Amino acid sequence: MIRRAPRGLAEHAPILFPALMLVVFFVIPFSLMIAVSVFRRVPGGFYEPDLVFANYERFLTTFFGGVMSFSLGLAALVAALSVGIAFPFTYRLVKLPRGAQIRWLVFLLSILSLSEVIIGFAWSTLLSRTAGITNLFVALGLMAEPQSLSPSFGALLAGLVYQAFPYTVLVLYPALARLDPYLEEAARTLGSSPLRAFFTVVVPGLRNTIVATTIMVFVFALGSYLLPQLLGRPQHWTLSVLITDQAIYQSNMPFAAAMAVFLVLVSLALVGLALLAGRREETA
Amino acid sequence: MLMRTLNSLAAGLIALVLAAPILVVAGVSVNEKKALTFPPQGFSLAWYAEVFTDPGWRGALITSLVVATLSAALAVLIAFPLAWFLWRWRAPWARAFEVLGMTPFILPPVITALGFLSFWAAVGEYGSPWTVVVSHAVFFVTLPLVTLSLGFGAVDRSYVEAAATMGADDRTVLRTVVMPLVRPYVISGFAFAFVLSLNEYIVAYMVVGFTLETLPIKIFNALRYGYTPTMAAVTVLFVSLTAVVFGLIAWFGDLPRLLGAWAKND
Numbered sequence: 356m357i358r359r360a361p362r363g364l365a366e367h368a369p370i371l372f373p374a375l376m377l378v379v380f381f382v383i384p385f386s387l388m389i390a391v392s393v394f395r396r397v398p399g400g401f402y403e404p405d406l407v408f409a410n411y412e413r414f415l416t417t418f419f420g421g422v423m424s425f426s427l428g429l430a431a432l433v434a435a436l437s438v439g440i441a442f443p444f445t446y447r448l449v450k451l452p453r454g455a456q457i458r459w460l461v462f463l464l465s466i467l468s469l470s471e472v473i474i475g476f477a478w479s480t481l482l483s484r485t486a487g488i489t490n491l492f493v494a495l496g497l498m499a500e501p502q503s504l505s506p507s508f509g510a511l512l513a514g515l516v517y518q519a520f521p522y523t524v525l526v527l528y529p530a531l532a533r534l535d536p537y538l539e540e541a542a543r544t545l546g547s548s549p550l551r552a553f554f555t556v557v558v559p560g561l562r563n564t565i566v567a568t569t570i571m572v573f574v575f576a577l578g579s580y581l582l583p584q585l586l587g588r589p590q591h592w593t594l595s596v597l598i599t600d601q602a603i604y605q606s607n608m609p610f611a612a613a614m615a616v617f618l619v620l621v622s623l624a625l626v627g628l629a630l631l632a633g634r635r636e637e638t639a
Numbered sequence: 640m641l642m643r644t645l646n647s648l649a650a651g652l653i654a655l656v657l658a659a660p661i662l663v664v665a666g667v668s669v670n671e672k673k674a675l676t677f678p679p680q681g682f683s684l685a686w687y688a689e690v691f692t693d694p695g696w697r698g699a700l701i702t703s704l705v706v707a708t709l710s711a712a713l714a715v716l717i718a719f720p721l722a723w724f725l726w727r728w729r730a731p732w733a734r735a736f737e738v739l740g741m742t743p744f745i746l747p748p749v750i751t752a753l754g755f756l757s758f759w760a761a762v763g764e765y766g767s768p769w770t771v772v773v774s775h776a777v778f779f780v781t782l783p784l785v786t787l788s789l790g791f792g793a794v795d796r797s798y799v800e801a802a803a804t805m806g807a808d809d810r811t812v813l814r815t816v817v818m819p820l821v822r823p824y825v826i827s828g829f830a831f832a833f834v835l836s837l838n839e840y841i842v843a844y845m846v847v848g849f850t851l852e853t854l855p856i857k858i859f860n861a862l863r864y865g866y867t868p869t870m871a872a873v874t875v876l877f878v879s880l881t882a883v884v885f886g887l888i889a890w891f892g893d894l895p896r897l898l899g900a901w902a903k904n905d
Contacts, residue, residue, distance in 0.1 A: 358727070358728065358729045359728070359729055360728065360729055360730055361724075361728040361730055366728070369720040369723060369724050370720060370721060370724040370730075370733055370736065372716070372717070372720055373717045373718070373720050373721035373724075373736060373740075374721075374736050376717045376776075376777065377717070377736055377739045377740060377777065377780070378739075380755075380758075380773055380774070380777045381739060381742070381743060381751075381754075381777050382739065383758060384751075384754035384755050384757060384758035385750075385751075385754045387754065387757045387758055387761060388750075388753055388754040388757050391757050440653070443649075444649070444650070444653060447646055447649075447650065453895070456895060457889045457894050457895065460885075460889070460894050460895065460898065461882060461885045461886050461889050461894070462654075462657070462882075463657075464881075464885040465878060465881045465882040465885060466657055468834045468835055468837075468838055468881050468885075469838060469877075469878065469881070470837075470838030470839070470840055470855045470858075470877075471840055471855075472838075472840050472855045472858045472859045472862070473838070473855070473858065473874050473877060473878075474660070475862070476664070476858060476862055476870060476871075476874060477660030477661060477663065477664045477874065478660055479862075480660070480663050480664055480667060480675060480871070481659060481660045481663045483675065485675055486663060486666075486667055486675045487663070488659075488663075490678070517656070517657070517660070520657070521657075525898060528898055529898065532895065549642055550642075574745065574746075574747065577747050578746075578747030578748050578749060580748070580749055580840075580841050581840060581841075581859065585862065595747060595748075595749040595841075598749050598753060599749060599752075599841070599845070602753055602756060602845070603845070608756075608757060611753060612753060612757065615749065615750050615753045615754075618746075618747055618749070618750060619746060619750055622745070622746050622747060622750075623746075626745055
């Protein structure tokens with residue numbers, strides 16, 4: 356079988372269906388959304404083609420600026436916490452026997468595929484007054500009476516890190532599983548303690564992977580939509596919540612689209628940075 | 640010794656925190672009274688029965704299963720020819736479609752959801768039940784695309800060359816040599832897309848949320864308009880279903896390898 360460029364319709368035929376589907380149902384909707392962001396809103400929930408930048412200007416107000424900086428700060432905090440916990444965890448995970456590794460992976464995949472709705476429900480139950488963890492503290496005599504810990508910033512943060520943790524482990528897993536064990540063994544033979552070998556050999560060796568993963572988790576957390584509504588207070592609502600609110604409840608598609616375009620630009624820039632960081636290590 | 644104890648302790652703590660919300664929800668789901676209390680008072684499986692007998696919950700369950708099955712199948716139908724084409728031919732331009740297939744999954748989901756909302760509204764199909772199937776298929780096409788690229792990458796080209804030398808054409812090679820080798824990756828790609836579609840909220844909500852209720856939408860609405868232990872029962876059923884699906888993948892396939900680790904003796 357020779358791998359050459361495909362010729363003629365017959366050889367090109369297999370890619371026609373996927374190409375058509377992706378262009379019609381992804382490229383066109385995406386372009387349409389960008390177009391709508393400069394359309395003029397007509398009162399009553401509609402919009403008409405135009406070229407106005409009012410939607411983008413509105414974005415520069417202090418209110419939306421505040422929401423934007425809160426979303427970015429929250430995502431950064433979630434990314435730092437998730438990677439900080441997941442990196443040492445994954446490092447231990449890849450050293451476990453195969454059976455134990457697989458059990459952990461199935462468990463993590465199950466948590467990963469939980470819907471944001473279910474995570475939100477589970478955490479709000481866990482932190483509630485009637486069915487929550489404070490009942491356990493009362494039973495242990497650590498607390499006088501049960502109390503509600505949600506909604507709050509802490510509850511939101513816990514939910515988001517919970518949601519991001521399995522994702523972070525699975526992004527780190529291939530890099531750590533492929534890490535050359537001899538490097539660390541060499542450090543150990545030369546007299547390093549395991550902790551010292553971890554911080555002087557493993558962490559610097561995977562610095563780019565850590566940076567790339569942090570950025571990926573950042574973008575993942577930036578997309579959180581339900582948890583801020585279920586575990587946070589209105590001041591904890593993120594850009595995703597606001598976009599949906601404008602699109603569905605305020606019927607202001609052009610403004611929602613303008614915010615979405617902004618979110619796309621931020622995300623793409625970050626994903627680009629992550630890819631760049633990941634690539635350098637491969638060539639190094 | 641001390642390190643080992645600390646390590647096991649940390650792993651145990653992480654396992655406990657990861658499992659805690661599910662354990663509490665499982666406790667709530669067997670509560671006898673119609674209230675969210677933990678530890679549960681009494682024991683009853685009535686809320687599990689209600690998932691299947693209450694028309695609202697049963698309808699949402701069936702809707703979710705149908706949507707997840709159809710959209711995962713469509714995602715595989717889009718991903719398979721693309722991954723095969725990239726593997727079979729030298730066509731660098733076709734990589735653009737691969738990147739396109741990866742993008743919806745990398746960007747925050749609200750963006751894809753909003754794109755679909757404007758698209759379906761523009762073509763006058765907003766709210767039609769089938770639009771959520773197409774939307775989910777495109778949104779989750781990344782997953783079969785990733786597993787299938789791994790699968791084709793693992794095919795030993797000398798088998799293919801041997802078959803071609805003996806006179807097999809492309810179609811025969813695909814059917815008799817390639818297909819059996821990539822089948823586990825097709826199945827896992829389908830399973831990933833199926834499980835994620837089952838749990839997806841925002842795309843489904845923006846596309847058909849007012850005309851078709853999937854389970855996540857039903858749960859979210861129930862959360863806003865009053866708790867019922869049925870939600871807890873549904874949650875437990877979902878988590879179990881997911882664990883079974885991935886357990887089966889691990890049982891039949893090489894899970895660490897599917898997730899990108901090299902096999903032990905590579």
